[in-house]
Amino acid sequence: MHMMLNGKDFVRLGHTLILSVMVVVVVCSSSSYATPTDIYCLKTIKASLEDPYNYLNSSWDFNNNTEGFICKFTGVECWHPDENKVLNIRLSDMGLKGKFPRGIENCSSMTGLDLSSNKLSGPIPNDISQKLPFITTLDLSSNSFSGEIPLSLANCTYLNVLKLDNNQLTGSIPLQLGQLSRMKTFSVSNNRLSGQVPIFGSSSIQVDSYANNLGLCGGPLASCPGIVKKSRVGIIAAAAVGGVTFMAIFVGIVLYYFSRGVVIKKKEDDPEGNQWAKNIKGTKGIKASFLIQNIAHRKKLFLISSLHK
Numbered sequence: 001m002h003m004m005l006n007g008k009d010f011v012r013l014g015h016t017l018i019l020s021v022m023v024v025v026v027v028c029s030s031s032s033y034a035t036p037t038d039i040y041c042l043k044t045i046k047a048s049l050e051d052p053y054n055y056l057n058s059s060w061d062f063n064n065n066t067e068g069f070i071c072k073f074t075g076v077e078c079w080h081p082d083e084n085k086v087l088n089i090r091l092s093d094m095g096l097k098g099k100f101p102r103g104i105e106n107c108s109s110m111t112g113l114d115l116s117s118n119k120l121s122g123p124i125p126n127d128i129s130q131k132l133p134f135i136t137t138l139d140l141s142s143n144s145f146s147g148e149i150p151l152s153l154a155n156c157t158y159l160n161v162l163k164l165d166n167n168q169l170t171g172s173i174p175l176q177l178g179q180l181s182r183m184k185t186f187s188v189s190n191n192r193l194s195g196q197v198p199i200f201g202s203s204s205i206q207v208d209s210y211a212n213n214l215g216l217c218g219g220p221l222a223s224c225p226g227i228v229k230k231s232r233v234g235i236i237a238a239a240a241v242g243g244v245t246f247m248a249i250f251v252g253i254v255l256y257y258f259s260r261g262v263v264i265k266k267k268e269d270d271p272e273g274n275q276w277a278k279n280i281k282g283t284k285g286i287k288a289s290f291l292i293q294n295i296a297h298r299k300k301l302f303l304i305s306s307l308h309k
């Protein structure tokens, strides 16, 4: 049973295969000039960041041209230890300052970027999906990034984890991010965001993902003012329909018992049965136990079942 794949699994499997093929294609097609590209990427990153504690300066030494030498750099993980092809960059909590490092686009097959808990500022680039097309984990939390969350993130199809919390981001969250079907962790708490939040498929994205902003609404949060108006109309309509239905049922029941009453009256030669009918009318819940307890009393049983038809 657990081995059976449903449609969603097949789509996932398909995506995974496509990603694998794409990565293989990227790695293979660029292998001839892979080394200069990824080395250039890290050189650019190092040059663009202020590194007051010398983390990069002491470790990122470009004077060694051995294949795979960048894979020993602090925070750099390669696809293979003997190949200068960057898989992940993790530079968390190093006191780094500066803008989002633009040179990152030259690490063309990177899947994870963690720049959390630094002092980076300025905007997140609008074309981030072109810079990081295969990104699965992006952690820019606990910096001073400002401006809006770029719409282009919605094109990062493989994103599982997007952490933008504890920055100074403003504006609204692009609703298109809800299309990212692999998203499992999403946090934008402690920013200055407002407006409607995207609707994600994952149930793990809850209220705390959005805490401490200027006024977010929708999804797991309280519904948005504009939406409330719409849903109020819906509630009124539903109430009207419900009211009419209730009245119809009520009238139907009254008419039904009215007509039954005539039948029961005819059976007043069975006073016990009449008493039953009265009891049943008052208490719906005991119907089943009545039926079981009195299964032998066929005549009474018939009376009950006819009352509840």
Ligand SMILES: *[C@@H]1O[C@H](CO)[C@@H](O)[C@H](O)[C@H]1NC(C)=O
Residues within 6 Å of the ligand: 036, 037, 040, 105, 106
């Ligand atoms: C870096 O990436 C940009 C954009 O993809 C490209 O135009 C440029 O040639 C790359 N530089 C190197 C040294 O690979």
Ligand SMILES: *[C@@H]1O[C@H](CO)[C@@H](O)[C@H](O)[C@H]1NC(C)=O
Residues within 6 Å of the ligand: 054, 057, 058
């Ligand atoms: C980088 O490290 C070298 C020695 O490893 C040192 O001479 C140089 O001053 C450092 N640069 C900065 C900007 O701290």
Ligand SMILES: *[C@@H]1O[C@H](CO)[C@@H](O)[C@H](O)[C@H]1NC(C)=O
Residues within 6 Å of the ligand: 064, 065, 066, 068, 069, 072
């Ligand atoms: C260059 O890097 C390789 C692999 O990290 C290391 O074994 C070698 O000692 C390094 N050479 C120099 C001159 O730093």
Ligand SMILES: *[C@@H]1O[C@H](CO)[C@@H](O)[C@H](O)[C@H]1NC(C)=O
Residues within 6 Å of the ligand: 129, 151, 152, 153, 155
């Ligand atoms: C997302 O990708 C589509 C298709 O490649 C493209 O047309 C669109 O401009 C992209 N959107 C952004 C915001 O980059």
